[in-house]
Amino acid sequence: MVKVTYVACDGTETTVDAEVGASVMQTALENNVDGIVGECGGAMMCATCHCYVDEAWTDRTGVRGDGEDDMLECAAADVTPTSRLSCQIRLTEDLDGLRVHLPEEQV
């Protein structure tokens, strides 16, 4: 188990226990975290699980995968250098304590 904190755009923080191996998107859905929709189920086809990785964590979450840039262009909110699709961030022990910020809108 690792911990992930989701920071909503109004500043509200939700910290949940997550399984290693699960994605940041799946973890949000399983814990009823508002602000992540993940409508395509992680197929990288909808950009409704957009998040901004906290700057303290970007080294550990790594770089965007193949095709992720293109799909991020389809996100509803602004895309920044720390933007990721949360379905593409898989949790490892190394990511225990990860903080991600959520955009104002996903659809």
Add this chain to the structure above:
Amino acid sequence: MPLAPIEKDVTLDQLNVDPYPIYRRMRATMPVVRVASARRTFLTKAADTRRVKDDPELFSSDDPQTPMQRAFNAHTLMRKDGEEHRRERMAMQKAYTPKVIKTNWAQVYRDITKRYLDRLPRGETVDLFKEICGPVSARILIHILGLEGASDEQMMRWSQNLIDGAGNFGWAPEPFEVTDRANAEMDAHIESCVARHKAEPNDSALSLMVNAEDPIPWSQIVANIKIAIGGGINEPRDAMATIVYGLLTNPDQLEEVRRRDAWDAAFEEGVRWVAPIQASSRLVMADTEIGGYDIPKGDVVMTIQASANRDEDLFEDGENFQVFRPKNLHQAFGSGPHHCAGANIARRTVGEIMMPALFERFPNMTLPDPDAVKWRGFGFRGPINLPVTLN
């Protein structure tokens, strides 16, 4: 494990007229069931439909036995998997993004909606389905795709022809003769738009595809545009008609939607309640198991989104239109790689533009006889008429 039970009594006609009581019974007594008349295994629970859509390797879209290829004269991205599907889809996806809609098109769509509403007579009863839902959807799609010069009538007819052809599971010759004629018209019109898009590129789907650095083959550009024509008119049309019906038959909810400006929630509930695309097919690639039954390789399963969207495991009072649900995790746009490419467009055009404009123009609109509204469709569903009195 046993094979799924066989349902021999349910007819395609019953599913066309009113599938919901049938699905409700199936969810309760046989959620995985081989429906003899449809020659498909129906999956009626939300967890099963989602699992199938999310696993394209085991449940493939590439089913050579569907009439879609014949109807479109092409192997379209709807029936492809993996990288090939992704490449063709991403070639036009930018045209369907929230940013492009907001920055380039929102005002155009508002103006279109206004212009079509201007034509309606106040104080009279009109068929909103025919006068607004279809034509406005068609006109907006012309802009999204970059098909200026086509008429609303052509777009609606092409769309219906393609849908009828793709659904021609009996392989009767006539629907394919109709699609052949429609394909010839579409091919000519799409071709005629290219020079303009090369000279003046914009963010429409056709323009993006023909001006791409590394374009997909012309045959697939044309096929993509046709898929968008087939999938981009009837669905927003049916969604809009369904939502208007839901709100007019639940005036307390309409009042609350207005008060909270909750058109987005009304949209989500409309497409949950009666999903415009009710069912999808997937070809089973290896022996597997669903819901305690063996599902053999080569079987074709049908995910019944219509039923998943009313699944008692996810929705309280799912049979009824209830805009203000605590959660609305519907599957109207599907899931997995084939998640509806037009979801954003539908949400923004129908939910954010067309619905508020309609109710602002005719705040006292009524549906004098809800029983006069006829609903039809098994694969695609919605009202086929919507006689409202405009006030």
